Amino acid sequence: MHRLNGVGLAGLDRHSESTRSYAALSSSLSQSQIRHLESQLTIRADANFRHKFTQMCGSIGVDPLAGPRKGGWWAELMPGFGDWQYELGVQVVDVCVSTREKNGGMMELAEVVRLVTEEDIIRCIKTLQPLGAGYQIVDLGDGRKMVRSVPKELDSDQAVILALARQPGKFGKITEEELVEEKGWTRQRAKGALENMLIRDGLCWHYDRVYWVTSAMQWD
Numbered sequence: 001m002h003r004l005n006g007v008g009l010a011g012l013d014r015h016s017e018s019t020r021s022y023a024a025l026s027s028s029l030s031q032s033q034i035r036h037l038e039s040q041l042t043i044r045a046d047a048n049f050r051h052k053f054t055q056m057c058g059s060i061g062v063d064p065l066a067g068p069r070k071g072g073w074w075a076e077l078m079p080g081f082g083d084w085q086y087e088l089g090v091q092v093v094d095v096c097v098s099t100r101e102k103n104g105g106m107m108e109l110a111e112v113v114r115l116v117t118e119e120d121i122i123r124c125i126k127t128l129q130p131l132g133a134g135y136q137i138v139d140l141g142d143g144r145k146m147v148r149s150v151p152k153e154l155d156s157d158q159a160v161i162l163a164l165a166r167q168p169g170k171f172g173k174i175t176e177e178e179l180v181e182e183k184g185w186t187r188q189r190a191k192g193a194l195e196n197m198l199i200r201d202g203l204c205w206h207y208d209r210v211y212w213v214t215s216a217m218q219w220d
Contacts, residue, residue, distance in 0.1 A: 089124045091116045096135070096149035104203040105150030106162070106215035109137065112147050121147075140166075146215065152201055157193040162203075165213035172217035175210055 095115045099107060112121060125147060128135040134151035140163045148154065154162070160183060165174045179190035194211050197203040205212040 088116065088120055089128055092121060092124055092128070092135075092147070093149075096147060100149060103215040103217075104201065105134070105148065105152075106138070106154070106203055107147045107149065108166075108215065109145040109147050150201075157189070158197055158201070158203070161193060161197065162213060162216065165216035170216065172204075172213045172215075173210055174204075174213060 092112065095112055096105070096107060099115075109118060109121065122137055125135050125137055132151065134148055136148045138146045138148050138154050138159070140146065140159055142163050144163070144166065146162070161174055161179070164170070164178065164182065165172050174194070176187060176190040176194060179185045179193070180187055183190075185193075194204070194206075197213070198206050198211065204214060
């Protein structure tokens with residue numbers, strides 16, 4: 001009986017020691033997770049630091065925040081995304097969708113940046129392309145870029161009209177006469193391009209011979 005009691009006491013001691021070890025390990029893991037979370041929040045809160053940190057990690061092929069997610073629909077559809085990039089992608093979608101009625105699905109990149117660093121947005125928009133909703137950066141050729149959120153290609157005439165409508169003092173206004181005089185187009189070409197933007201693509205409004213390109217208008 002005494003021998004059995006001794007074995008029981010030894011087992012209890014080992015159980016108590018294991019419990020203390022697990023508690024210490026749990027505390028250590030919790031502190032490590034907290035430090036990891038704090039570092040993530042610091043990176044996400046400081047755009048300049050995040051940019052430099054991401055560049056450094058990218059040069060050595062390391063995910064700077066979360067590492068690759070195993071499983072999950074987003075991870076399979078858009079591989080290579082870190083946590084903050086998922087969140088930014090969702091913000092870009094939200095901004096584009098919520099303003100689509102105003103701008104017809106064409107929004108200047110600078111405006112997206114204002115509402116949501118340009119490099120982050122370009123990276124995220126490229127990875128949104130598998131969604132098939134037309135998300136793409138459109139370069140107008142004059143140093144300005146726009147974010148497209150509709151599955152339509154912008155033809156060369158539309159790009160010219162869009163760039164002209166965004167010139168200082170235009171406020172999105174354009175007429176057939178301006179295209180004929182400033183760009184040397186025939187009236188038929190000008191009328192056809194503007195009507196395509198109006199009727200086919202919904203990129204402008206028409207009132208009293210004036211076309212208003214919605215994505216070039218100021219809404220604030």
